[in-house]
Amino acid sequence: MLAENDQCLNDIVSSLMQLKSGRYESEDILAFNRCEAYRKSLLNNHTLISYEVFGQNKSMQVSEICRQATSKSIWAQFLYLITKKNQSPYFLEVGTNLGVSGSYILEALKSKSDSNFITMEGLSQLCQIANEQFFKISSSQKYTIIEGLYATTFPELFRKKINFNILFIDGNHRKDATLKYFNNLKSHLKLPAVLIFDDINWSDEMKQVWKIIKSDSDVSYSIDMFKLGVIIINKKTNKFKAKHYYLHLAY
Ligand SMILES: C[S@@+](CC[C@H](N)C(=O)[O-])C[C@H]1O[C@@H](n2cnc3c(N)ncnc32)[C@H](O)[C@@H]1O
Numbered sequence: 527m528l529a530e531n532d533q534c535l536n537d538i539v540s541s542l543m544q545l546k547s548g549r550y551e552s553e554d555i556l557a558f559n560r561c562e563a564y565r566k567s568l569l570n571n572h573t574l575i576s577y578e579v580f581g582q583n584k585s586m587q588v589s590e591i592c593r594q595a596t597s598k599s600i601w602a603q604f605l606y607l608i609t610k611k612n613q614s615p616y617f618l619e620v621g622t623n624l625g626v627s628g629s630y631i632l633e634a635l636k637s638k639s640d641s642n643f644i645t646m647e648g649l650s651q652l653c654q655i656a657n658e659q660f661f662k663i664s665s666s667q668k669y670t671i672i673e674g675l676y677a678t679t680f681p682e683l684f685r686k687k688i689n690f691n692i693l694f695i696d697g698n699h700r701k702d703a704t705l706k707y708f709n710n711l712k713s714h715l716k717l718p719a720v721l722i723f724d725d726i727n728w729s730d731e732m733k734q735v736w737k738i739i740k741s742d743s744d745v746s747y748s749i750d751m752f753k754l755g756v757i758i759i760n761k762k763t764n765k766f767k768a769k770h771y772y773l774h775l776a777y
Pocket of ligand 1: 595598623628647676
């Protein structure tokens with residue numbers, strides 16, 4: 527992979543090597559500790575969150591949502607590391623939830639003047655909780671939480687004409703929705719761009735989605751990390767055959 531001499535590919539490999547070795551700078555460890563302290567506070571938060579916006583007559587405690595839906599620390603650290611290695615990250619996250627992954631991303635953006643973080647979430651109560659946490663990490667100019675259902679907020683986002691170079695697609699894990707986001711997002715990229723899809727083996731639908739996405743003609747490289755699927759799009763017109771890699775942390 528390193529022989530490809532591709533900066534994004536190198537950043538992914540070196541982030542994974544760092545995750546495997548656990549060798550971090552002290553500022554990284556402090557950032558991880560702050561994010562995990564936030565997670566701990568969520569696990570003790572029993573506020574009820576209503577899912578009415580999704581047409582569901584249910585509510586769940588923050589603690590339960592935190593246990594079920596937030597990225598585990600290892601994957602959140604991966605997001606932190608690749609964001610930190612990027613000189614000017616313009617990060618889009620689809621799926622804010624309680625802002626756990628977002629906290630890691632914002633921590634990585636702290637030292638970067640040319641950077642931005644936009645994250646999208648349908649549940650208003652979650653947006654409020656995430657916003658309180660984000661504001662503790664960063665000034666509000668650095669991030670935007672776009673609240674609302676994606677059917678409405680994606681068109682709004684695209685009208686802003688912002689291009690992104692790191693994307694974490696962790697919202698609605700349905701086949702049609704994920705493919706639709708991918709196809710639309712392709713025209714809002716700042717190349718080279720790294721797109722990270724969560725839970726590519728979570729369901730048959732997501733397995734199919736990952737197969738379709740990594741075979742897309744615009745893709746230069748794909749990296750199957752079993753939990754996450756990462757693609758790199760590095761040219762407007764990709765004349766070369768894409769290369770596909772498997773990098774599983776347990777090896
Ligand atoms: C898996 S969680 C995101 C976890 C977060 N990225 C993290 O790692 O901490 C997915 C989030 O997407 C939101 N979501 C799912 N479908 C949505 C939709 N159609 N419109 C808006 N938000 C949606 C859910 O409310 C949920 O909070």
